[in-house]
Amino acid sequence: MDTKLDGVLTNSLHLHYNQEIMNNAVIQIRTDQELKESAQKVAEELGFSLSSLIKAFLKNVTRTKTVAFSTGEAPSAWLLEQMQQAQKDLKTGDYYKFASKEQxxxxxxxQSNDR
Known part of the structure; x- marks a missing residue:
């Protein structure tokens, strides 16, 4: 290959590479190890790296100017038990009834003073 052309191509590649590198910014966040590992696992299950998943999230935030969170948390065992008991009490009529809101x-x- 012509050395002059070779030099032009090399300079062009370096320029392109440097523009790409200079166009990137680094964001650092602090989180606990367990959260990081859980997030990485979810990202991998979705076919993404954690970095690309966060980048997509940031792009969506800037595009829509909204942040949508879904807790997706399951109720605790205690809460499930309380909910089941409340449903049972409703069916059997085992609950307090009041004639007025004042009552x-x-x-x-x-009840709160007795505690």
Whole structure:
């Protein structure tokens, strides 16, 4: 290959490479190891690197100017038990009944004072 052409191509490649590198910014965040590992696992399951997943999230935030979070958390065992008990109590009629909102508020005040 012509050395002059070779030099032009090399300079062109270096220029392109440097423009790409200079166009990147680094964001550092602090998080616990467990969260990082969990996020990496989810990203991999979705076919992404954690970095590309965060980049996509940031692009979406800037494009839509919104942040959508979904907790997706399952209720605790205690909460599930309480919900099941409440449903059972409703079916059997085993709950307090009040004739007025004042009666219900008085009951709640008494309950909170007894604790």
């Amino acid at each position: 219900s508020l008085d009951f709640l005040k008494k």
